[in-house]
Amino acid sequence: MRIGLIADTHLPSLVRSLDELGPQIADVLRGVDLILHAGDVTAPSVVEWCAQFAPVLIAEGNNDIFDDARMAKKQMLDIHGWRIGMAHELRPESRPIDQILQSSLDGERVDVLIGGDTHVERLEFRDNVLLINSGSPILPHHLSTRLGTVGILEVTPASVRSEIVVLGHSEGSANPCKAMYLEVMAEHLSRHGGGLTAEAAR
Template sequence: MRIGIVSDTHLPNLIRDLDELGPEPARFFASVDLILHSGDLTSPMVLDWLEQFAPVLCTTGNNDPIADQRCQELQILDVHGWRIGMVHSLRRGFRPMAELLQLFPTPVDIIVAGDTHQEVLQYRDGVVVLNSGSPTFPHHKDLRLGTVGVLELAPDRLQAEIVLLGQTPGKPNPGTPARLELQRSSGPSADTP
């Protein structure tokens, strides 16, 4: 299963939907089977836009003032035996994995989060941590194409990736692509520039 990961869209601050940034976001989301949004939508319009491509699960961010029944504080799902836990914030800073795992009521193999607008892909203490950054305000820069994430899950294999959506003319994308592969019976194989 191919899962698109997104966070911190912060719409409609300056634009109504991701189409206004160009065709890249729609192209990316059209390629996935499920979308996980880890909060800071700021408007339910984001979910409406994403749902044209695939089913969406969402967590509530600290900038989501309007409650939407489609979003929860915490999401846990199982895909091909991989347990994914999603929250908006890991409460900033490097924390021991044991502390991060306490955010979830059950053990997880993958943590998906957002909030920082900075992409993170790491494998620590047997857990993949994925923060896709922001597709609209990467690294808290002004409006431009940023980053998203993708998880490809099979029963015996996991591939995770940070994907640059492209470049906005005159505004370089500050994101850094990263890739991690994991076999169920072995450790990770990371490819980070």
């Protein structure tokens, strides 16, 4: 399964659609099977824009003051035996994973943990958990409106492959983000009591 990861799509008042920033965001999301939005959607129109590509699930952010059946404080999925959890706020992301899980997912154990809120891309394998923050596609690093990052997660029974995709530069505004890639292999899926090992990163 190929999953698109997006977060913190705070549309400025003069921007009506993510398309106005160019085709790059759509190009990455086109062809995914599912989109996970890690919160601070801010505008319901963004949900419908994402839904043109694939079904959407949302972790409610602190700026999401609208109702949507696809949105919840946390999202939990089981895909090919991998347990995936998503909540908007994981910060400070440098804390031990157990502390993050306790505060963000009520202590539920996961193999993959997805969050947002910081607007800063992050991808790491720590304490047997793959942690992903896809950053913001339009307000990277809390700078002015410009192209930033989205994420891709590819899940198979044997592995999860994750990538932070830098969307390019906006005219007159450099993209401050860094591309990242990490693959985690499962010799035995965690639900069977096995361990996870990081295979490659760059």
